[in-house]
Structures are given as C-alpha cells and as structure tokens.
Amino acid sequence: xxxxxxxxxxxxxxxxxxxxxxxxxxxxxxxxxxxxxxxxxxxxxxxxxxxxxxxxxxxxxxxxxxxxxxxxxxxxxxxxxxxxxxxxxxxxxxxxxxxxxxxxxxxxxxxxxxxxxxxxxxxxxxxxxxxxxxxxxxxxxxxxxxxxxxxxxxxxxxxxxxxxxxxxxxxxxxxxxxxxxxxxxxxxxxxxxxxxxxxxxxxxxxxxxxxxxxxxxxxxxxxxxxxxxxxxxxxxxxxxxxxxxxxxxxxxxxxxxxxx
Numbered sequence: 001x002x003x004x005x006x007x008x009x010x011x012x013x014x015x016x017x018x019x020x021x022x023x024x025x026x027x028x029x030x031x032x033x034x035x036x037x038x039x040x041x042x043x044x045x046x047x048x049x050x051x052x053x054x055x056x057x058x059x060x061x062x063x064x065x066x067x068x069x070x071x072x073x074x075x076x077x078x079x080x081x082x083x084x085x086x087x088x089x090x091x092x093x094x095x096x097x098x099x100x101x102x103x104x105x106x107x108x109x110x111x112x113x114x115x116x117x118x119x120x121x122x123x124x125x126x127x128x129x130x131x132x133x134x135x136x137x138x139x140x141x142x143x144x145x146x147x148x149x150x151x152x153x154x155x156x157x158x159x160x161x162x163x164x165x166x167x168x169x170x171x172x173x174x175x176x177x178x179x180x181x182x183x184x185x186x187x188x189x190x191x192x193x194x195x196x197x198x199x200x201x202x203x204x205x206x207x208x209x210x211x212x213x214x215x216x217x218x219x220x221x222x223x224x225x226x227x228x229x230x231x232x233x234x235x236x237x238x239x240x241x242x243x244x245x246x247x248x249x250x251x252x253x254x255x256x257x258x259x260x
Contacts, residue, residue, distance in 0.1 A: 006036070013039045041241045048248040049088050056089050056125065058257035063122040065169045066255060069131040072176030073214060074204045075186040077237050081176065081247050082127050089125075098129035101144075111135060111153060112160055120169065132157065136221040141213045142203060154224050161230045172254050173225075174247060175218075175234045180211050182238045 006014065013019060014032055022035050059066055070078040082096055097118045106114045112132055120126040130138070135153040139145040145153075165171050178186075187204065190196040207214070226232045233250055237243035 006032070010036055013043070018042075041245070044245055045084065045241075045248075048245060048252070049084070051252050052085060052248065053088055055252060055255060055257045056093060059125055059255075060090075060093050060123045064255075065120040065122060066125040066172075067120050067128070067164065067169050068125065068172045068174065068251065069128045069133065070174050070176060071130065071133050071137075072174075072237070073178060073183055074201075074207045075183050075190070076176040076178045077240055077243060078129050078176055080240065081244050082129055084244050085248060085251070086127070093123055094125040094127070095120075096127045096129060097131075111149070112156070119164070132160075133221065133225075136225070137214060137217040138203070141210055141217055142206070154220075157225055158227055158230070161225075161227075165229060170255055171230055172251060173230060173232050174250065175222075175232050176237045176243065176247075177234050178237050180208065183211075184208055 014036060016039070019035055019039055022038070026035075058064070070082060072078055079098070086094055086096065095118070099114065099118070102114060115128075115132045118126065118128070132153075135145055135150060136157070140147070140150045161171060187200065187208070190199050222232055233254075235243050235246055235250065
C-alpha cells in the first residue's frame, strides 16, 4: 500500500467533525484521500458561494439585470449546478425558470414571447434551466418544431440577444457538456434510485439513441450563435464537483461586480 503524506492543512481538514462523521459513516470503506477530496470541494464551494452573495448584493444595489442560460444534454447537471449557485442567495432577488412545454396559446405566439416574460427585472438574477435554445437542439431532434421554425429561430436569435444586451441585460450562455458514456451512467443511476426516477422523461429515454443527431444540431448551434457579443462558454462536466465550481467561477468572472 502506498503511503500518503498529508500536509498540515490537509491533516487539519481530516481532523474536523465533518471528516470524523464521514469516517464513521463509511466504516471499513473509509478512504482519507477520498474524504479529503470531498472536504476540499465543499470548502472551495462555500468560499465561492460567499462570493455569489457579494455578487447578488452588487446586483441588488446597482439595479442590474442578469440572465444566465444553462444548456446541455439531458443529465448534464444543469439543475444541480443551479441549486449550488442559489443555495445561499436571497430568494427575493433571483428566479429559476424551467419552462414546461408551451401551451396552445403560447404555440400561437412569437417564439421568444414566453421567454421575454421571464427576463430579469432590475436587481434580479434569472437562471434558465434550458432556454430559448430548446428550438436549436431539443425541438428539431425530437420533431417538436418544423424545419421552417428552426431556420427562422437561427435567423432571429442573435438579433434578439443583441437587443437584450443593448438594453443593459448581462447575458451569460453556458453549455454543460458530458460524454455519451457519462450520460448513460447517470441515466442508469437515476433509474435505479426511487428518489431520482421522476427526473427521467420520454425525451431522456431516447437521448442515447439520438446522440449523433443531438451532436449535429449542437455543433450548428455553436456555429450560428457563438457571437463575439454573446459567446457560448462550454463547461466540461463529467466530474460534477469540478464542473460546479468551474461554473461559479465563470459567472463571477463574467460579471464586473465589486464587493460593497
């Protein structure tokens, strides 16, 4: 067995009450290396969450409007990342939008109309757990829109987003990326867990078979909508913990706030 030499800081972490609880819970399967990794992640996450509070305070005081889009394949971890971001934020000044399929009335409206109604007000951060980019990938792959509707969307979306930022909205577009094998593993885990099984939808069940079609539409989405003013930021997310901290760091770096 390879002997691991821990630094004084690492030993201090392993001596905390949280570490001891983890050790007792894992019993004979206890791994100091794995425990340390979890503790370091939680410590970094807490530091970043404190920074997010500073960011929100700045948004509130300066009456800023921040809109953050989370796109990615099914099971990529969009919702989990949003939950870590918002965990300590003031709920009066943020919203999470995960829109259901459009109603009959919405189907007769301009495509962007239902999203315009959800945009941030002054002093507010809005997170879209999937956004208007449903029409760029999910809808055409699954036959939920016509080719004409898809092409019209691609012709309008850059102008729509330019109007948003010209009006002062801070727009951040995140694409959370996972591999095909990782997606399959996460689906299997969700199906085997009664607490998570509800997350699986009929669309999810077809995602593996339609992987290549999703890829083709995703690449065209990047080609057409990755503009200088509104670029896509791709986050590699096979490792959930690393992805979550990277997402928060990205948000903090893209908004020019100063702690008050």
